[in-house]
Amino acid sequence: MNRPNIVILGAGYGGIMTAAKLQKKLSADNANITLVNKHSYHYQTTWLHENAAGTLHHDRTRMEVDSVIDTNKINFVQDTVTGIDPDNKKVSLLNDELSYDYLVIGLGFEAATFGIQGLLENAFTINSINSARLIRQHIEYNFAKYNNEKDKKQERLNLVVGGAGFTGIEFVGELANRVPELCKEYDVPRENVRIINVEAAPTALPGFDPELVEYAMNSLEARGVEFKIGAMIKEVTSDKLVYEQDEEIEEIPTNTVVWAAGVRGNTLVEEAGFESNRGRTPVRDDLRPNGYDDVFIVGDCALIMNEETERPYPPTAQIAIQEAEHTAENLKRIVEGNDHLEPFTPNIQGTVASLGHNDAIGVIFDDKKIYGWSATAMKKIIDNRYLLKLGGPGLVLRKGKLNFFK
Amino acid sequence: MNRPNIVILGAGYGGIMTAAKLQKKLSADNANITLVNKHSYHYQTTWLHENAAGTLHHDRTRMEVDSVIDTNKINFVQDTVTGIDPDNKKVSLLNDELSYDYLVIGLGFEAATFGIQGLLENAFTINSINSARLIRQHIEYNFAKYNNEKDKKQERLNLVVGGAGFTGIEFVGELANRVPELCKEYDVPRENVRIINVEAAPTALPGFDPELVEYAMNSLEARGVEFKIGAMIKEVTSDKLVYEQDEEIEEIPTNTVVWAAGVRGNTLVEEAGFESNRGRTPVRDDLRPNGYDDVFIVGDCALIMNEETERPYPPTAQIAIQEAEHTAENLKRIVEGNDHLEPFTPNIQGTVASLGHNDAIGVIFDDKKIYGWSATAMKKIIDNRYLLKLGGPGLVLRKGKLNFFK
Known part of the structure; x- marks a missing residue:
């Protein structure tokens, strides 16, 4: 040929x-x-x-x-x-x-929306630059609106993430870091804001080592994340999310559902x-x-x-x-x-999930568990290795995560 | 007593x-x-x-x-x-x-909304920290949404300001500086965005010296601002503004009307x-x-x-x-x-209107007209004098506009 x-x-x-x-x-x-x-x-x-x-x-x-x-x-x-x-x-x-x-x-x-009612229309997904910056702006816009309304709407400040798998956990970790900044920017008391992670499986991070899961949940809960585990999302509308847990139907008023579950x-x-x-x-x-x-x-x-x-x-x-x-x-x-x-x-060399910019969990060399700073550093090393492979040292310098102390 | x-x-x-x-x-x-x-x-x-x-x-x-x-x-x-x-x-x-x-x-x-239909419900006003940052976020949110929709909506990128008086002119001047940054941030071509200033009076900046008005309009038009002068706003809805000019009824599709006219x-x-x-x-x-x-x-x-x-x-x-x-x-x-x-x-010591961060017009000492850099500098001097009166030199250093070259 x-x-x-x-x-x-x-x-x-x-x-x-x-x-x-x-x-x-x-x-x-x-x-x-x-x-x-x-x-x-x-x-x-x-x-x-x-x-x-x-x-x-x-x-x-x-x-x-x-x-x-x-x-x-x-x-x-x-x-x-x-x-x-x-x-x-x-x-x-x-x-x-x-x-x-x-x-x-x-x-x-x-x-994948698994046919959940209203999910496609009302939930955000993190799948492109366009959709990611829309989520950022959607959250900010709701914070900005909150103090402009006589009747304060709690649904503007309830941030719900569907799925506590890899992406869901990494996203709530970032939210836990971001929310205090948003509260300062928009004069909203931190205690008014909820970050809620809803997961249908009987555990967060299904498939991860239970000890790492416990570490991750503790770290996130300490920063104000609420978990609803074993909770099946039934419906999403423009101002609420409905889920079933322990055979009870529950509602969370929210304008912001980010779907990271499939x-x-x-x-x-x-x-x-x-x-x-x-x-x-x-x-x-x-x-x-x-x-x-x-x-x-x-x-x-x-x-x-x-x-x-x-x-x-x-x-x-x-x-x-x-x-x-x-x-x-x-x-x-x-x-x-x-x-x-x-x-x-x-050749699975390791899996590291970040929990915000200053904490992470992971498994490397098949079965070595890592936590905290060493896991955060390992995550950056993995990301920088990719850039090195793709575009050489110049790309690592331009786009890499080089600050290992933040 | x-x-x-x-x-x-x-x-x-x-x-x-x-x-x-x-x-x-x-x-x-x-x-x-x-x-x-x-x-x-x-x-x-x-x-x-x-x-x-x-x-x-x-x-x-x-x-x-x-x-x-x-x-x-x-x-x-x-x-x-x-x-x-x-x-x-x-x-x-x-x-x-x-x-x-x-x-x-x-x-x-x-x-003051002069009973214009839909104005109160659908237009923004610049009257507090809360309302100002909501406008900032509203504009950004519409830019963020633009590229997330299959059918691009021009009303997201048409920014309409009601009133070409002092506040209206100063605001469109800032928008003219801000829009190119927003275009870069959200991957929107600059030529898709319109900044439209609608004024009912037969001139922009009614009451100002005609020579200064001409200077101001030229400066703003050169940065992409469109003026509709002698145009009376009739109605504002969530996605359009209706005005009458030369006995014709015209519509501008827009999600963003900022009312600065009364x-x-x-x-x-x-x-x-x-x-x-x-x-x-x-x-x-x-x-x-x-x-x-x-x-x-x-x-x-x-x-x-x-x-x-x-x-x-x-x-x-x-x-x-x-x-x-x-x-x-x-x-x-x-x-x-x-x-x-x-x-x-x-004791009117001077009146200076900014046209964005690098241009201005004004009148000082009763009848001396100033333009461009000297007017921008004078505006900053006036603002800094207020802070000096209110809180002394410390307040000027904390909150003053001290960079006269930007």
Whole structure:
């Protein structure tokens, strides 16, 4: 084949890392590489909860694609993917259509709402720069309105987060840091504000070590977070949330529900006809879906099983990045005529959840538990390592989290 | 009379300056002085348009009452005035009632809406710290929402200011500086945003020298402000403004109407039974209303005539401050048993309108016109002089506008 067309969809963790690695591994003489993304920028999804709380500016979280990708080597198309046709090897964009010889799908997640009434219409989700800064402004606006009304509305100051999984816990941790600042800014007494985390499972952070869960809940409760555990959300309206706990129906008056309880793969992947379960497509060990040898799926749309636990690996940035690096290597082999593709196995190096800017919990080296400052530092090290891989030391200096004492 | 009770209502320019001067002129042995104010802080009403635009933080505009008033000498009561009964020499507060021997009313202005349909419900006014920061957040929230909607709503980006008088012009000047920052923050193209100033009179800045008006309009138009002059606002709804110009009815889709076109005195002054015209009470030359020798009115609720023009003096900070200083002196005389009160004449030293943070126009020394940097500097000098009078050099250093090159 002469200079195959490689098209990469999405510049999230999976897509942009595939592109960054390919531009090193292949020259423009070997392949035409095209990267498609809705925005001109890449962003770190795992930092968005900080942008949403208002504790980190979103410009720290995003970077222009052309600041990490050499657009002389890779053709960057800023457009929105509207459809994938794997049988005809075509991708529809809002303003164009592309043909490919090899396709890498890195289209990321969507919120899964499990059919909860009113959730889609009334809850916010943390899934983009746009949605994160809207949450920040929505919360601020409600604080600003509070003192402008004769009858003070408690629903403006009740901040409810649906889900005490990884994202939910990280977000309430940031809120716990942010709320005292908002109270000062808008002359609102701190004791009037509630941060409420509602979780359907019988524990916060399901899947985490119970000792770490206890540490996290203590740390957050000490900063004013209330937990409703084993509480199933039934309905969300513009001014309240209804949940069921211990067979009782309860209501919380609130204008602000942030849904952080479930993700699914991208609808476009289902619509393309790949076998899939809520937008996640089971892939073979080389990350190709059954029946398509010219398609690779990386990141949240790929479903791979953990053979030890017999459950799917969770959709994490860490795995998406490893899948991308792996796929770049396999594409290089294909372009060079080598038909032996390497099988992929995730290498989970550690999982750290922040609890605000000065506390965290995590597990590293398989089973070592860490807390507090060392966990916060480890989280920053992990984030900086990603930037180092993606754009080298310059990117770490521009966008990294370098202050380990804050 | 033994240690008379002097009660001052309101800690705006008039009220707080009366208190500040009285605490120097009288000792606690001579009089019981009580200052009543809704908030714990005093603020500079003439800076609120900057807080509302988001170009100056409201904490620069306000100061705690007890940071400028010695609460060992003056009793400060944080409460809301609900009624004045001048015949029984009583003032009702939300949580208390006070008796007085002498009363100083400095309750400030309210927005005059001239019965325009929907104005009260749908337009914002710049009249307090609370309302100013709500405007700032309202504008930001609409920018944040813009990119989160599939069908982009132009009404989120059309900022309409009702009135091209002093406050209206100063506010659009700040908006012209602020909008490019908001565009950057929320990824909105500058050309999508409109700043529209609607004025019913046949000119902007009615009463100003035509040459200065021309300069001001040119400066603002160059920064993207659109003027609708001779345009009468007919109706405001939550998503549009309707006006009539040249006998045509026109609509502007907008979620943001800021009403800066009319003020009136405080309703409480009318309700107290003083002769009054839209909340402004005609006062004798010693600032006492007809029939009440124990009441002084300072600031926006006092109506005094300019004998040269045969029109009332406009309600400005400059005059309120002079009235307060004058009233403090007259109260000292009364307390000391001197029944000759000095008559008051405003001494207009200059009027400067800012056009954003780097341009201004004004008239000083009766008829000298100033523009640009010298006018901006003069504005800052005037503001700093007030702080010097109120709280001495320390207050100028804390709250003054000291950077003359920005």
